[in-house]
Amino acid sequence: MTEIEDQSATDIAAGIRAGKVTSEEVTERMLARIAADPGVNAIVETRPEYGLERARAADRSEPTGPLHGVPMTVKDAFNVAGLHTTWGNPGFANYVADWDATVVERLTEAGAIIVGKSNVQEMLADYGQTDNEVYGRTSNPHDLTRTAGGSSGGAAAALAAGMTYLDYGSDLVGSIRLPASYCGVYGLRPTTGVVPLRGFQPPGPPVVETEFPTVSTVGPLARSATDLRTALRVTGAKWWQLQPPRHRKLADYRVGVVLDHDQAPVTGEVGSALSQAVDALGRAGATIVEGWPAGIDPAEQAELFGFQVSLFFALMEGKLPAEAVEQEYKRMAARAAWQQYFEEVDVFLCxxxxxxxxxxxxxxxxxxxxxxxxxxxxxxxxxxxxxTGLPALSMPVASPGLPVGAQVIAPFHEDDTAITFAELAAAARL
Structure with missing residues (x-):
């Protein structure tokens, strides 16, 4: 039987509903695991009394949602009333939020118990590592001498180390997907705009969001693809409904595949693991379509993305570069090219x-x-x-050494196609 600490949030919620385990027991054991941290430094603040009180209340009540009684954490950059919001910045070290981010509100409404916060890179300014002067450095549970990724490194490391059942992070420059890949867990960048950003901000009054589109998103990290779906369903905007997946059998999927490129050539370890995963997909009956989509220049798109990241920070300063509109046309043209590709292919794996x-x-x-x-x-x-704002997730694939992540990109607003594909892939033991 799988240890409680290693189960998914969905499994824990099911166990609580069935009376196989109590929320109080799960929460106590999670807090004990955090306290016994062997040096990962993933969770930087907890509220044990609140967590246990809410857990006991959950055990006395009827289920309130799909995450009823499940303890979890969120990235330090989200406001949680009563907890610090530091963004890893010493200047914000003493700030305690007095209101909840929308994501936190919705997770709580779904029955989750927010017991603490995970570490971040200072001001979220590094996609490859997580370190700051307030809480220190987060390490990879698979090898403490290595990075957990950034800037949601604390979230991914906590999941991999059994210190949380679910976490919520952010992804401007891969800050969900890269840590998920490095730590061997799942991380979803939802379709842009689906999950509200309110309360994901440095300390201060609520930020008025710009009406000019940006590439910033927030999304869940988890131990299973199913948990990604559960978290997305409860945190997505009220106007939004999760579209059904294109297929429910792996053999029905047409999978676009590119595993290497001169601009970012993969290491032998990554290339071998991904090649074996693609071979396994083929053996499971999926149709493999190799090569880049027509009209897609990945190097050009990477350059366009660089401008969009710069634009995001310019907008935060109230500036709109003269070339912003032209760049937005190019961004929409790139999305259109991908959407045309997805008329014939269901997901793209890289x-x-x-x-x-x-x-x-x-x-x-x-x-x-x-x-x-x-x-x-x-x-x-x-x-x-x-x-392009397309939904994309990182899922772990079999690797004899350090974790390797495969990225699954799906059509716009078809997040569940990527999630279901990842579920099916996991069942096929890729």
Missing amino acids: PTSFTTAFPHDSSPFDERTIDGRPYDAQVFWISLAGL
Whole structure:
């Protein structure tokens, strides 16, 4: 039988509903696991009394939602009333939020118990590592000398180490998918705009969101693809309904595949694991369609994505670059090209990152390299969905060494096609 700490949030919720386990027991054991942290430093703040009180109340009441009684954490960058929101910035170290982010409100309404917060890179400013002067560095549970990824490294590491059942992160430049890949868990960047951003902000009054589209998103990290669906359903905008997956059998999927590119050549470890996963998909009956979609220049799209990231920060400062409208046309043209591709193909599979988790590196950002490759090569593969706003998730595939993540990109607003594909792939033991 799987240990309680290793089960998915969905399984724990089912166990609580069936009376096989109590929320109080689950919460106590999760808090004990956090307290016994062997040096991962993933969870940076907890509220044990609140968590146990809510757990006992959950055990006395009827189920309130799909996450009833499940303890979980959220990324430090989300406001949770009564907890610090620091963004890893010493200037915000003493700020305690007095209101909940929309994501937190909706998770709580679904029955989840927010017992603490996971670590972040200072001001979320690194996609490859998680470190800050407030809480220190987060390490990878598979090898403490290596990174957990960033900036949601605390979330991914906590899941991998059994310190939480679900976490919510953010993904501007791969900050959900890269940590998920490096730590061997699941992470979803939802279709842009589906999950409200209110309360995902540095300390201060609620931020008025710009009406100009941006590439910033927030989404769940979990131990299973099913948990991603559950979390997305309860946190998505009220106007939005999760579209059904295109298929419910792996053999019915047409899977586009590209596993390497000169701009971000994969390591042998990543290439071998992904190649074996694709072979397993073929044996399971899926149709494999190799090659880039027509009209897609991945290097050009990576460059366009770089502008969009710069635009995001410009908008935060109240500025709108002169070329913004022209760039938005190019972004929409890229999305249209992908949508045309998805008329014939159901999902696109590629690396999440060109590498596995790499050793901690505290050298200046612009001087870092990974096995002789540029540090920013981590952005290449995640930029495809980042630019276009398409839903994309990272799922772990079989690897004899450090975790390897496969990225699954799906059509716009068809998040559940990616999630269901990942579920089926896991069942096929890719």
